[in-house]
Amino acid sequence: MGEKTILGKTIEIDGEIESDEDLVIQGTLRGKILSKQDVTVDVGGNVEASITTRNLAISGRLKGNVEATARVELCKEGTMIGDVKAPRVVLADGSKFKGNIQMGTDE
């Protein structure tokens, strides 16, 4: 308990989250996420935010730009609109995506 932050289904947050631990979003978030660890947008999660994190997994809906230091994975239930910048990007079959992807370390 306490090692992981879970934002439940009925939570609505307008604002900014800073985190040094894993973050699971099942509810609604508008704003900004700054995380040094992993972020998961769960099924049912609805995020409109720019996200800076290490790993990101999306099973819900995400609108916004993502910058990840390790990996971004868009799972098969996931929907994403926005730009992704990460060394590794995974788009699963069935996922929906609109935006730009930038991989690698150049630029």
Add this chain to the structure above:
Amino acid sequence: MANKKVSEGSEELAEFEVARPKGRPKVVEEEEELIPEELGDDDELLPEVSIELDAAPAPVAGPVAVTASAEEPPVQTATPVFDTEQSCTTVGPTVVIRGKIRSDENLVVFGRIEAGVKSTKDVRLEATGLINSDLHVRCVWVAGIVVGDIHATQLVELAPEARVIGDIYTSRLIVKDGAKFRGRVEMDGLQALEAVRPPVQAQAAAPKKTAKSSPAVAEVIWSDVEDLAPTPAHRQAAVTPQSEPAVERPAAGARAPAPAQIAVTQRVRQPGAAPPPKAPEKPAAPPPPAQAQAGDKPPADGEKGIGSWFRRQ
């Protein structure tokens, strides 16, 4: 807002008061330092805080003991459970949330929330948690720090580790021994009594006059208050030569000169002492009416207690 009611407080809280949000929550920079520091030393503060707690809810708590005890059975319907097994949101210790939170489920906070919280369910603020904003919730259990007002529709509980600066609006309040709190408390269910309560300005300016003109409930309270007013000369003379002159004099000296202080004393005394409604001149303790001389002694004890209370200030 909170300062108005409370004349004195710990330096620790005073320091912390600076961080209190004015409108929008203020971002405090070093969170890791802030929390342990606040939770660290709590030795010398306890007595003062307990006084604050006595004083703050007194104006409303006093009348309840007299009149409303029968009409108000403690209906603890839907006893708030702060169980974390249900679907709940957990905010971990390293997380900071700024902005606005709305929730229909329980919220457990180990981290920091600098966001207005509106929840139809319960909030549990653990010892490492900090909420730097107003709370609108059903129930809240606080072991951490709250700087902001707490509006709870059912219950507020302050655990021994709790630090709270702000006002509390609730229908039920539990404050555990050791909790630190500065602010106002407003509880539901006191509207009827509010009508008979004399206005605050009148209390401070002319307590005696108010007592005369108030309805019955207030009369009971203020009759007790009158005992704390400067002792008339004849009563003084009756007491002093009798048994313990050395102790009695300083108490009277501390009491007599400042009417403003007396107003404070009234509030402190009200909840504890249950005055006999019949005799405004008589002291609070119930001595046999036959002993005229001994009748003056119990107030000596009571006054001594008040005197020592002043000395501590």
